[in-house]
Amino acid sequence: MAIHHRIAGKILEISAPKGIKERARAFRHALESEKRKIIIYTDTDADGHGAGANLAVALERLGKEVELRPVDRDNVEFDDPSAAYVLSDIAPRKDIIARAKNAGVRVYYVDHHPPDEGWSDIVAEHLNSKILEPEGKDWYHWNTSALVYLAFRDLLHDRSWLAAAGMHGDHADKGLAHKLFIRVHSKARAIAEVLGLAEHFPNEITDHEMGELAKSARHPDDILHHPKIGSLYRRFKEEVERFVSDPKKHAAIWDESKKIMVLRLESSIRKIKSPVSSTLGDKYRDWIVIVCQPWEGKIDCSLRAANWKERNLHMGEWAREFAAMSGGRGGGHPVAAGLKFPEEHWNSFIKWVKEKTKNLS
Numbered sequence: 001m002a003i004h005h006r007i008a009g010k011i012l013e014i015s016a017p018k019g020i021k022e023r024a025r026a027f028r029h030a031l032e033s034e035k036r037k038i039i040i041y042t043d044t045d046a047d048g049h050g051a052g053a054n055l056a057v058a059l060e061r062l063g064k065e066v067e068l069r070p071v072d073r074d075n076v077e078f079d080d081p082s083a084a085y086v087l088s089d090i091a092p093r094k095d096i097i098a099r100a101k102n103a104g105v106r107v108y109y110v111d112h113h114p115p116d117e118g119w120s121d122i123v124a125e126h127l128n129s130k131i132l133e134p135e136g137k138d139w140y141h142w143n144t145s146a147l148v149y150l151a152f153r154d155l156l157h158d159r160s161w162l163a164a165a166g167m168h169g170d171h172a173d174k175g176l177a178h179k180l181f182i183r184v185h186s187k188a189r190a191i192a193e194v195l196g197l198a199e200h201f202p203n204e205i206t207d208h209e210m211g212e213l214a215k216s217a218r219h220p221d222d223i224l225h226h227p228k229i230g231s232l233y234r235r236f237k238e239e240v241e242r243f244v245s246d247p248k249k250h251a252a253i254w255d256e257s258k259k260i261m262v263l264r265l266e267s268s269i270r271k272i273k274s275p276v277s278s279t280l281g282d283k284y285r286d287w288i289v290i291v292c293q294p295w296e297g298k299i300d301c302s303l304r305a306a307n308w309k310e311r312n313l314h315m316g317e318w319a320r321e322f323a324a325m326s327g328g329r330g331g332g333h334p335v336a337a338g339l340k341f342p343e344e345h346w347n348s349f350i351k352w353v354k355e356k357t358k359n360l361s
């Protein structure tokens, strides 16, 4: 009990650049002054759940009426005109901005996706929005879970473990998260994986259930020992291991001289490519790691290049380029990106990657 108390009660101290601290203060101040009910839309990965659940708890502790909605970004709707909204870990695309503008609602925005040029101005103007996001090189050190924790950490003294787990989620630079979560709780990686389970088993546990679990949990074990979690987590770990233990077996491209792999995962578990690409990206740090999974007529890919600086690579640009060629969708950071395209373009994708890497050494 004493150990639990010590671990769960520790305030995770984050040192942040002045600019981010100031934006965090302004973001918090704006939400503190908000009189309306606050509906939080948050992403459904570990970062999203860590950010959304902690933000919901912090705002409740400030006496606000809050509704937490973990959601696929295609399903963001501004259906309550009397509410204010938060987009957490959800980059507001043009269609989302248009819907918010149409509904005339106020939207707060906390996120870490590198925006297009002028994007923040568009969001600020059209959403009348208070924004919390990193800038410049800080894009690669902060994720949404970290930003929410930074803004509200005096209210989240018993929930730093969830912040740390969220920081272990989609984080471009694992360094900061790694230091923090080891100090806070050795189970943070497992919690981060569990928070993502609804993405992998949508028929067995919903995003909503996972959000409520993250919000109500008082201790890491409340999540790890939840009755629904055990067998799902085992199935998830076994499936990841099947691909990670012998990646070559699943490779469409495996080139040791150019240090590039493109894998195609055949799996019944949705989005299994994400944890596989993270694990392989960490393990093969000087490789380009592209992990793809066919799903419902589309090919869904994660692109990773841990040493993008040394090799002068930008995975986000790669993803955008092939998306434009194939009628798909793609984008992201230099170090990590996502790409989805119609399955009939698989062969041309492999050809394109080979062409793209011809001059790499």
Ligand SMILES: [Mn+2]
Binding pocket: 043, 047, 048, 089, 112, 143, 144, 170
């Ligand atoms: Mn994120």
